Amino acid sequence: MRDVASKxxxxxxxxxxxxxxxxxxxxxxFRGIPLDFRYTEPIRPTxxxxxxxxxxxxxxxxxxxxxxxxxxxxxxxxxFWIVSDTSLLVPLKRVVNAKVCGLSASTxxxxxxxxxxxxxQEPGVFLxxxxxxxxxxxxxxxxxxxDEAQGVSRxxxxxxxxxxxxxxxxxxxKALGVVEEETDGTGxxx
Amino acid sequence: MEPATRTExxxxxxxxxxxxxxxxxxxxxxxxxxxxxxxTGKRTIAVHRGASAARVVSVSLVGTRSILCPSKxxxxxxxSRDAKGIAIVPYPDExxxxxxxxxxxxxxxxxxxxxxxxxxxxxxSSYVTRRPLSGKRIFLAFFSPVIxxxxxxxxxxxxxxxxxxxxxxxxxxxxxxxTFLMKKLGEGGGFEWEWSRxxxxxxV
Numbered sequence: 001m002r003d004v005a006s007k008x009x010x011x012x013x014x015x016x017x018x019x020x021x022x023x024x025x026x027x028x029x030f031r032g033i034p035l036d037f038r039y040t041e042p043i044r045p046t047x048x049x050x051x052x053x054x055x056x057x058x059x060x061x062x063x064x065x066x067x068x069x070x071x072x073x074x075x076x077x078x079x080f081w082i083v084s085d086t087s088l089l090v091p092l093k094r095v096v097n098a099k100v101c102g103l104s105a106s107t108x109x110x111x112x113x114x115x116x117x118x119x120x121q122e123p124g125v126f127l128x129x130x131x132x133x134x135x136x137x138x139x140x141x142x143x144x145x146x147d148e149a150q151g152v153s154r155x156x157x158x159x160x161x162x163x164x165x166x167x168x169x170x171x172x173x174k175a176l177g178v179v180e181e182e183t184d185g186t187g188x189x190x
Numbered sequence: 191m192e193p194a195t196r197t198e199x200x201x202x203x204x205x206x207x208x209x210x211x212x213x214x215x216x217x218x219x220x221x222x223x224x225x226x227x228x229x230t231g232k233r234t235i236a237v238h239r240g241a242s243a244a245r246v247v248s249v250s251l252v253g254t255r256s257i258l259c260p261s262k263x264x265x266x267x268x269x270s271r272d273a274k275g276i277a278i279v280p281y282p283d284e285x286x287x288x289x290x291x292x293x294x295x296x297x298x299x300x301x302x303x304x305x306x307x308x309x310x311x312x313x314x315s316s317y318v319t320r321r322p323l324s325g326k327r328i329f330l331a332f333f334s335p336v337i338x339x340x341x342x343x344x345x346x347x348x349x350x351x352x353x354x355x356x357x358x359x360x361x362x363x364x365x366x367x368x369t370f371l372m373k374k375l376g377e378g379g380g381f382e383w384e385w386s387r388x389x390x391x392x393x394v
Binding site for chain 2 (some may be wrong): 003004024028030031032033034036037038039040041069070072073110130132133134135155160161162163164166170171174175178
């Protein structure tokens with residue numbers, strides 16, 4: 001019997017809404033059961049820092065500081081990393097040195113069969129029918145050969161048989177919401 | 191008076207006038223910077239020869255002094271008067287400093303929160319091709335995949351139409367199921383759940 005409990009997926013989010021930067025990482029097994037969850041304290045650059053560093057500040061905060069800190073803190077080693085924000089693909093791949101993909105929902109009609117992978121016009125973008133009872137997912141796999149993309153899709157199809165692939169992102173949001181409620185938004189307890 | 195001397199006088203005058211009025215601030219000070227703490231358990235062990243080269247000595251030269259350790263549990267006998275030791279200087283195993291001019295991001299472990307959050311399944315009824323026989327029931331929703339044997343608790347979020355699932359985190363169960371939500375017609379009414387294996391030959 002396949003052991004879905006020993007395989008790990010890593011989900012990473014980094015947000016920079018209203019000048020407040022925060023990141024989170026959730027590692028789950030193939031049933032969606034959490035194995036590790038890390039989040040960064042919110043970082044709000046000062047006006048002076050924003051003026052001094054300009055556009056490079058956001059890149060530094062998101063890619064160098066938050067992603068690197070999260071990846072270092074993670075105590076499990078996912079076989080595969082998933083992001084919803086595709087701008088994180090390249091920096092995350094550099095940090096974790098593992099396979100990384102972007103995954104998001106689509107409103108397309110279901111493809112023929114589970115496991116079908118349909119290349120899109122945009123390079124590195126596919127529609128993946130991860131299971132039989134949902135719309136295909138939009139899969140971003142930059143810089144991967146077709147056989148590698150097929151390998152990734154098989155992995156995701158296996159995971160999708162026991163969990164909902166996009167669901168961990170909403171759990172991360174909920175968890176960060178709880179953190180916000182428990183703290184004053186700066187990481188300090190009330 | 192020479193122009194150069196005059197200029198120097200003026201410069202001196204202004205220097206006195208503005209003395210202490212111009213302050214230079216650094217971007218971040220130790221007070222506001224993030225503390226950096228480096229801990230390491232790794233040490234390089236340097237081996238120093240503490241005694242002279244081994245040689246045969248006559249019995250009369252073998253020392254009989256003992257070094258008594260504070261713990262009184264270990265006694266070391268010095269073998270030779272020629273033995274020389276070196277002072278062992280303990281290196282600090284922690285280094286403290288301040289990250290000045292750069293930011294540090296504190297990462298927190300949130301497993302305490304994550305463990306109690308349920309997983310959520312959306313209604314996939316529009317994709318179901320094989321529905322259960324209705325009889326005196328109406329098919330309302332279909333949720334999948336759910337590891338039935340690992341369930342601790344489920345709850346239906348009626349506002350969003352989603353199923354919330356709390357799993358037993360220690361469970362090793364891994365067989366996926368789908369569950370149909372049916373509404374019973376007639377007297378009594380109520381809801382009914384119908385489970386079926388999602389990976390079986392009769393899977394939905």
